[in-house]
Amino acid sequence: MEVVVSDDPMIDAELLRDGLGPDATVTVAETSSEDAAREAAADAEALVADVSTPVTADVLEACPNLRIVARAGVGIDTIDVGAAAERGVVVTNVPEYCTEEVATHTVALLLASLRSLGRYDRDVKAGGWDWRAGREIHRLSGLTLGFVSYGPIARRVREQVEGFGVESVAYDPYVDAEEMADDGVESVDFEELLDRTELLSVNAPLTEETREMVDAAAFERLADHAVVVNTGRGGVVDEAALADALEAGEVAAAGLDVFAEEPPEDSPLFDRDDAILTPHAAWYSEEARADLHETVATNVRAALAGETPPDRIDPDLDWV
Template sequence: MEVVASDDPMIDAELLGQHLGGDVTVTVAETGSEDAVREAASDAEALVANVSTPVTAEVLDACEDLRIVARAGVGIDTVDVGAAAERDVVVTNVPEYCTDEVATHTVALLLAALRSLGRYDRDVKAGGWDWRAGGEIHRLSGLTLGFVSYGPIARRVRELVDGFGVDLVAYDPYVDAEEMAADGVEKVDFEALLDRTELLSVNAPLTEETRDMVDRSAFERLADHAVVVNTGRGGVVDEAALADALAAGEISAAGLDVFAEEPPAGSPLFDRDDAILTPHAAWYSEEARADLHETVAANVRAALAGERPPDRIDPDLDWV
């Protein structure tokens, strides 16, 4: 059986092969374009895709033997899940391998942005020594932390900030108010979230419903001292509007680990010392990477054996 894996450095073909077993051949290939995927996976039964692998209806038509697209990660916004289902191709992801890592990274970005660590760091390294170099900073205790999506990562963030003395609100139409209340989180609508939140944590997947959800009008509603962090998906936040909001003083700082285009090219955020940018690295720890390969292999093994993979994506949900 032939498995094609993306050449993304996070995917270790040897480790994946060990988990899959000796009867499976793992071939590493470039998968950053539709043409590349069609060529690489034309005879494959399984495709292990990274975050930039486009799996469109046209790609699926060209890969007639394909039985599973196994995302080596959480997000599946580059996979046409509906088209896959129509062609009896299973789509899976790895939903929980890095929950703790992304939550920790989220808190790190929130604190770094709130405390102006990036600006202080650059000022000191340039020979400065001025507490005012960080701009206006507000006390953490008493601020309101708001979540866009209240899934596993947001829930872990909530646990990590316990003791910080922040108020907690969340917007998520798919989670009951009672369930949030049990965690000490108040369920609010999106407009109320923006009006009340001073620390905004964007943890939403990219769907038609969430694309550009945090846009120019959203930044206008947030407090001038608000901090915005996105560790969900880049397309949920309008990055041009974010840069404009920072420049206009409509919010005070931002931290991004995900971008609409990855890597981002010529982003207006590059020149801003009030924006902390990381390279889609929130998922990373050595432990998470090991869990990723084990789970991807389990999904592929199940699909190739004609069984239901444990992390099969429901094609009836509103995926992009």
């Protein structure tokens, strides 16, 4: 069992070895470019990929022994799922290991952005002591929270904000309106979501359908006091348009944990005190990290034993 593991620090090779068993040979390698991934996985049966591992058609063609690409995380936008299917390579992810953590991080960004905690923190550390540094802040109760995608993380966010007195609406054409209604969430189309939302939580995966769907036109429709938070995928939000909208006062604040390019370089959001940025860390807790390794190992063992892994990605879905 030849397994190549990305050298991303969130992946612990020893934990994977323990989960895979004594028959596994685990090699840690740098995989952040196509050339590096091709070289690292040339003889591998399994590739454990991090968020920056580009598993393209060319990479897959250069790895004839590969039987599974096991994404050590949720998002699979760096993996050519269709090309993998054509070569008989199974793709898996770990869909639920950090639902609690990402939901909590989403709520934290929403509240921190709404309450201008970043501005206050910088002002006090610079010697200031002025409540007006955070203006304008609006009361949380009575605001409308809108979800772009209503999957497990959005559902958990809604549960966590229950009691705050917010109204919840969601845009997700793949979730039945009655199912949302059972959670106390109103199903709306995308335009109505933007017109009504004051706290926007972007939880969508990156697909051709969702790429930069939250763009300049979307920010123009949002209320001027709206807060925008993205813990889904960076490419769903047009970051340059977001910076422009913040500058123009079309939205009030933003909190981002994910970016179109990671790590981002020279982002127009870096110098803004109305944007709180975190390093794709919403997934993290020690408990989530342990669950991640256990699930990756389970998926790899199943695939290499000729079984269908529990978390196999359906190649017929509209993945990037």
